[in-house]
Amino acid sequence: MPLPHASVGFSDALVVLGSAGIVIPTFARFRINPVIGFILVGVLVGPHGLGSFVGSAPWLFHLTITEPDSIEPFAEFGIILLLFSIGLELSFRRLWSMRRQVFGLGAGELILSGLVIGLGLNLIGQPPAGAFGLGFALALSSTALVLPMVGTSSPVGRSAFAMLLFEDLALVPIIFALGALAPFAAQEGWDGLFTTVWQGALVVAALMVAGRYLLPPLFAQAARTKSPELFLSASLLVVILASIATAAVGLSPIVGALLAGLLLAETPYHGEIEAITAPFKGLALGVFLITVGMSVDLRAIAADWGELIVAIVGVMAVKIAITSVILRVSGERTEVAAETGLLMASPSETTLIVLAAAMHAQLIQPSTAAFWQTVTAIGLTATPLLARIGRDVARRVERQAATAAPVEETADAARAVIFGFGRVGRLVAEMMRVHGRPFVAVDASIDAVAAARAEGFPVLFGDVGRPGTMDRLGLDRASALVLTMDDPVQLVRLTRAARQAYPDLAIIARARDSDHAAELYRAGATDAVPETLESSLQLSEAVLVDLGVAMGPVIASIHDKRAEFREQIMRDGQLTREPRLRRTRMSG
Structure with a gap:
């Protein structure tokens, strides 16, 4: 006896919803696009898959979609x-x-x-x-x-x-x-x-x-x-x-x-x-x-x-x-x-x-x-x-292009060099751009490099921890070296190596805390900025002041960026109250 139409509809809905409940978390766990999972479910439960065996195994009716036309309107709605x-x-x-x-x-x-x-x-x-x-x-x-x-x-x-x-x-x-x-x-x-x-x-x-x-x-x-x-x-x-x-x-x-x-x-x-x-x-x-x-139809594909x-x-x-x-x-x-x-x-x-x-x-x-x-x-x-x-x-392709790009072509007598182009390095670059100061950045993440280049930032691909990298970057002609990586040990090592190789170079480094800042000063840093809520703004200020930009424009730009951060934080809803913004360093 044929099944009631309502039963067919409920069965198809159960298969679809059950598939969504299984496919999405399962494929997300293995970091696989769920698109593949849904398509494979369609192959499995469709009329050319298990659905073709419903006649000989009626129990498969509850695990398959027997009326594909009934779900097409929902697909169009998607x-x-x-x-x-x-x-x-x-x-x-x-x-x-x-x-x-x-x-x-x-x-x-x-x-x-x-x-x-x-x-x-x-x-x-x-x-x-x-x-x-x-x-x-x-x-x-x-x-x-x-x-x-x-x-x-x-x-x-x-x-x-x-x-x-x-x-x-x-x-x-x-x-x-x-x-x-x-x-x-x-x-x-x-x-x-x-x-x-x-x-x-x-x-x-x-x-x-x-x-x-x-x-x-x-x-x-x-x-x-x-x-x-x-x-x-x-x-x-x-x-x-x-x-x-x-x-x-x-x-x-x-x-x-x-x-x-x-x-x-x-x-x-x-x-x-x-x-x-x-x-x-x-x-x-x-x-x-x-x-x-x-x-x-797997059979047609096989044929x-x-x-x-x-x-x-x-x-x-x-x-x-x-x-x-x-x-x-x-x-x-x-x-x-x-x-x-x-x-x-x-x-x-x-x-x-x-x-x-x-x-x-x-x-x-x-x-x-x-x-x-x-x-x-x-x-x-x-x-x-x-x-x-x-x-x-x-x-x-990006890695090959970045590796093959001659660093010397980007050299500039008044250029600053930024090691690391994450959150902090990007903000420093933005502030440098606001004040028209030339710079070049280096990052070991090809994804970060590609994203930065797409936005017009002069970022090179390279691992600054490898021997000889600093020499190829032309630090002897640079006006400042900015260290923004989130690796305390590497920061100290790079600071010490840069100070030994370039005694007159201004080195501004990101510090995790006050103890780390003291260690960076001992290693030869010109400025070491502890990582607090405003660490990015302090680092930008230190770079610009050390490069000779007047304090007035620096303070104005820092104030604008602080307001921008406040709006972004409130918009994203990441904090339940407005952060207490406080200047912790004033130079000049």
Whole structure:
């Protein structure tokens, strides 16, 4: 006797929630991206995995998802919430500042990748219309997977976001173009595209006007009630209505979700909204990844593994090469271009939508669509691995570049040298930059070096503890040496070695406590600043005063930085009360 529909729904919900409860903590414990876990769960419990044995083993019904179509709406909702959260992290000003990247990098990457892949498919026998339809489908990359891995603030994240945003905007024209190329469509596809464009423009304009004048009072009222439930309901209502509005005129619902996030990012409530919707986004995104895994048929992969490997490698190689070259031509660093290229190499969840549209338009055969759907599912599964490879490649390239960079080229007669570029070293560098004092920093962490270089700091990769490193840094021409590492023994040793080698060099060192400061003075330090709440500010002051900057500007800049720290501490909520800020040293 068939099981009641309600029982099927409850069973599928139990599998999804149970998977989330197991996958996330298990993979987090082993520091593995949970994306892989959700996809593997989908493969295991889907209709091509254990679900195929339900007929012979009915008890498996409670451990598998027997109706994949029933959870697809939740997967789509996860992608919508993802784009909504991305919008919350942005602003219209930042989006406008990225217009050249979106319509330059994004357009170049998608068009070139689509044309090259389409040409390759045409050369192996696919008819032109179907070949280029497949080409643009496979040129798309996964917004749902890429952005949660890299965010939108890092150099890689900014480049990836620009290209992904253009792809999301181009999805509608691609689908309509496929309709126009269909044998039975004639000119109807292009007419539909024009209709969608002007109607979509009107809807977007209406949403922007309504959001500007209606959202602030709506959320102000929700905030006054101090009801988290009402606040959450208002947030979900806004994103759902915006998505429905854009979908109603033929645009993708994710466009409406992104626009809703941008509108709410301009209000004072965006932080609370982001926090309160985060659990729903994570769970819904996990459901989406499970649906991706359920589309993987291990038997089909085993039967066509040779062709699948060639297809996957070919598509990824084209996208890696084109993305990396475009980024390098646009001026990005080699390591950023390489990491972004690998990250964007896999097809996208929207590839499945374009494949369905191409098959409906009779541009490709159902068997061809099924083959490339498998390629897409495998590619999505490999995205976290590609991201890890991309990070490793970027670090290796950065390390080689940093090691090969001739330190002497950065030498300056009035330059200060900073050992260590962590929290303290970064603040010292910022204060040096404020007062226009040249400096160079050295750090043994390639990640810290890469992040600092991305922000424009002159930081070199190197281990200052190795013999000969100080000689190569040209300390005989430096005006000061600043030691900021959190290693008391190494600080004393470096101070003693620097004083012996350079008797006239000003050496300013970070000290852990007063006893350590006394030891550093005995080793030859010019200034030793104990690590207190204001140790970073004291160290910056000591460096600038020893370099001859007037006390007035120094005090003013220290005061500004102190105010900035106070605001940051209060904003982050790391302290429950305002810290007692007190100057412990005055020079000059």
